[in-house]
Amino acid sequence: MKANPSATPNAVLVLSPSNTGRPLRSLLLAALALLFLAAGALVVMPLLTYPFGRDQGVFACIADIIDGGGVPYRDAWEMKPPGIFYLFWASFTLFGRSMASPRLLDLLWTLTTAVAIWHLGRRVLSPWAGVAGAFFFLVRYVAGVTFWNTTQCEGFTSLPLTLAAIALVAAEQRRNHWLAAMCGALTALAMILKFTVVIFLLLPCVAVLAAQRDSVRARLARGGSYLLGCAALLAAIAGLMVWAGAFNDMFEILFLWNAKYASLNPPGSNFGRELASFLVGGRQQLLFPIGLLALAGAADLTLRPQAGRIRWLLPVWALSMIAAVWIQGKYYTYHWLPLLPPMGLLAAQGLRAAWFLLKRSARARIALAWYVAGVVVLFAMLGLAYWRSLQVPVRYALGDVPRSDFMRGFERPAGLGRFSLRANEAVAEFLRHRTAIDAPIFVWGFEPLIYYLADRAPASRFIYNVPLVTEWSPAEWRGELIRDLEQTPPAYIVVAHNDLFPWMTGHWDDSAAQLGAFPDLEQLLRRDYRRAKRIEDFDVWERRNEAQSDR
Numbered sequence: 001m002k003a004n005p006s007a008t009p010n011a012v013l014v015l016s017p018s019n020t021g022r023p024l025r026s027l028l029l030a031a032l033a034l035l036f037l038a039a040g041a042l043v044v045m046p047l048l049t050y051p052f053g054r055d056q057g058v059f060a061c062i063a064d065i066i067d068g069g070g071v072p073y074r075d076a077w078e079m080k081p082p083g084i085f086y087l088f089w090a091s092f093t094l095f096g097r098s099m100a101s102p103r104l105l106d107l108l109w110t111l112t113t114a115v116a117i118w119h120l121g122r123r124v125l126s127p128w129a130g131v132a133g134a135f136f137f138l139v140r141y142v143a144g145v146t147f148w149n150t151t152q153c154e155g156f157t158s159l160p161l162t163l164a165a166i167a168l169v170a171a172e173q174r175r176n177h178w179l180a181a182m183c184g185a186l187t188a189l190a191m192i193l194k195f196t197v198v199i200f201l202l203l204p205c206v207a208v209l210a211a212q213r214d215s216v217r218a219r220l221a222r223g224g225s226y227l228l229g230c231a232a233l234l235a236a237i238a239g240l241m242v243w244a245g246a247f248n249d250m251f252e253i254l255f256l257w258n259a260k261y262a263s264l265n266p267p268g269s270n271f272g273r274e275l276a277s278f279l280v281g282g283r284q285q286l287l288f289p290i291g292l293l294a295l296a297g298a299a300d301l302t303l304r305p306q307a308g309r310i311r312w313l314l315p316v317w318a319l320s321m322i323a324a325v326w327i328q329g330k331y332y333t334y335h336w337l338p339l340l341p342p343m344g345l346l347a348a349q350g351l352r353a354a355w356f357l358l359k360r361s362a363r364a365r366i367a368l369a370w371y372v373a374g375v376v377v378l379f380a381m382l383g384l385a386y387w388r389s390l391q392v393p394v395r396y397a398l399g400d401v402p403r404s405d406f407m408r409g410f411e412r413p414a415g416l417g418r419f420s421l422r423a424n425e426a427v428a429e430f431l432r433h434r435t436a437i438d439a440p441i442f443v444w445g446f447e448p449l450i451y452y453l454a455d456r457a458p459a460s461r462f463i464y465n466v467p468l469v470t471e472w473s474p475a476e477w478r479g480e481l482i483r484d485l486e487q488t489p490p491a492y493i494v495v496a497h498n499d500l501f502p503w504m505t506g507h508w509d510d511s512a513a514q515l516g517a518f519p520d521l522e523q524l525l526r527r528d529y530r531r532a533k534r535i536e537d538f539d540v541w542e543r544r545n546e547a548q549s550d551r
Helices: 017-049 054-067 083-095 100-124 127-144 158-174 177-191 195-210 216-243 247-261 271-279 285-303 309-328 333-361 364-397 403-407 421-434 449-454 476-487 511-517 519-528
Strands: 441-444 492-496 529-535 538-543
Touching: 017 100, 017 127, 017 364, 054 083, 054 100, 054 449, 083 100, 100 127, 100 158, 100 309, 100 333, 127 285, 127 333, 127 364, 158 177, 158 195, 158 216, 158 309, 158 333, 177 195, 177 216, 195 216, 195 309, 216 247, 271 285, 271 309, 271 333, 285 309, 285 333, 285 364, 309 333, 333 364, 364 403, 421 449, 421 492, 421 529, 421 538, 441 449, 476 519, 492 511, 511 519, 519 529
Parallel strands: 441 492
Antiparallel strands: 492 538, 529 538
């Protein structure tokens, strides 16, 4: 546009009050965003106090194997995609080998995800909605799940998926093929943490179909860029696995063995009930306003005609993540974590929708009063939920709770999925004091955490016994285990009792009882080992010397 010669100097210098208010408003929003991020850092700080659960023990054990030159699947049997093992390895490399290191990486990762959510919310909703969405995400993640469900594969997918959504928005606005390829590559990055999030690729498909002003050829080309970016990164990862000699093992475990495993469902599992439970806060139901606001936000973005074309992104994203959980059929709490970024932003939109509704139904002052009162109640409920969930970790961090009392909170009672951190630590301490640093050990049970805590290498790639007791596992795996134990005899073998995992093994007996169905292992154990100690639910068997073995 050409300048108007008759315009006043003040107009040329853009000094009108309305324009000078914009930088001030931007500075205010930036200051408030920094304030919220500082508060967010305090919100997620209790993550640093959490020890490992069973899954984190698996990841840490494999991270140690990687550090020793090993490769997942070839040298460590596990059913998860490879990304999580390398994240744990990276945390040990960056911050030192401790249970706090992956938790610190989780904290930094989560805060970075909050920044990305704020940026995305600012692009597709408003600056205020971006800040609120990031805050809802942080509170729901930290206060809504336990130590067991944090620092998991699914939680780590939140950052690459949020960045992929940002790249998608930019690619569609600019009609840029490189940004489209970046979106695909970020989706692939999330997939190597959790394969089922591949459903996120539904979003680029919807975006290409919605771009009706573009020619069919342009839309197909951009759609191809999304897919090419995803395929290129996955092909690179597969190539690295081929180069390391681990691809065949990875394929056999992740795509053949897992196909059968996926058909086993936990007792009493129900998709609708689990979805409703997650939306209302899970174990901490005072968080239910976030889920309620998210439903309101999804309805607002879907039904209000002035919402805009790009606003379909958040509801479709949320639905795709719900579908990713449904595909798995397990519905564990941590399986729902990829839903949190769109859920936080939808909740922020729900808060905005409430304001629009109040403005239409009441006078300005009355509407404002009701809205402020509602926000105060909302934050009071979220604060109470946070304190109820995390008061013990916070008090422990402040020195008000002794470690012995704190660690008692990380137990799973007798029955299905039983877990005792104290028992794992006791067994590990026993093994540490009676073995050399380079002496291998073997655990017959689902307790790879013992390897990590004892700082001893496993004698076989089968770091837990699930693949050796399921009916659909290849018989060759049992033979491989026996060869491993004979070629590299472990100094000690630990046998677990009272661990029932029917949704993983298909059996309702524990690891000790399952020895009876594996006569070669039972014979090796009784011939070459003697029972040295019973520590809670663990029998510790010590290797006999040669003279004793010949008797």
